[in-house]
Amino acid sequence: MEESPSSRFCPACSAKPQEGCRNAEGDIIRGWHQERHPGYKPPASPAEASQRLIEQLWYRNMPLTLSRLDLFDAAALAARDGTLTQDVRDSAASTAHKMAGSLGMFGYKRGTDLARQLEQLLESSAVPDATRLTSLAEQLRAELKVPVGSAG
Amino acid sequence: MRRILIIDDEDDIREVAALSLESMAGWQVTTASSGADGIRAALADPPDAILMDVMMPMMDGPTTFKEMQAMPAIAHIPVILLTAKVQGPDQRRFAGLGVTAVLFKPFDPLTLADQMSTALGWKS
DSSP states (O other): OOOOSSSSOOTTTOOOTTTOEEOTTSOEEOSOOGGGSTTOOOOSSHHHHHHHHHHHHHHHTHHHHHHHHHHHHHHHHHHHHTOOOHHHHHHHHHHHHHHHHHGGGGTOHHHHHHHHHHHHHHHSSSOOOHHHHHHHHHHHHHHTTOOTTTTO | OOEEEEEOSOHHHHHHHHHHHHHHHOOEEEEESSHHHHHHHHHHSOOSEEEEESOOSSSOHHHHHHHHHTOTTTTTSOEEEEESOOSHHHHHHHHTTTOSEEEESSOOTTTHHHHHHHHHTOOO
């Protein structure tokens, strides 16, 4: 395998060494082949290199983000129906905590704030206000620019 | 070259923090996804510092830190806790543990290395 500037990811497509890089058509190119990626320009600084990789990580983690947003939607629906169980509530609170701690590092500072509000609402001793829960879930999805049903 | 061990159960946190420290500071980074794995990694190859999440399943950050403090081989390694809990009581609890510093999530990937360097006294 060729030497890579990063021990973890190809800077051009974020593939890990064992995955191999992909070309524009989505076909796997084995090994580190950043020079084969169309339009690839080396980053001008460590900060730019870091930002590019972080952006690629965001898209790589999108399936997890979508499933988390779906969980909030499900919790909000259950709250409206009066069927929100403690397990779902705890799971949603834990998920909100994780998102509060991570969205800001991807540049979604308001996302962090919304996730924190969700966490506090779900962790409070009172029964969560279904309207507020729904509103926060919708605002978070809008902030992350993910349409409903994206997970399929 | 400084060597850092990152302990966090969240994949994206580990990955972004590692990328950040490698790119911005040129540090050598290893990672672990649990307190138990982190202790094993630290014993196998003691790092210069540990960046560790507070909330982890099975064994949380404070518990892991206390376990490390009881192990002479790694008790000396400075530990920085990383937490998304910003309420006052939580901050006081963590500060009372004896860790080197507590940093808050979400961190800024472009300044994490700087914050750690300051906390660890590595800045000249």
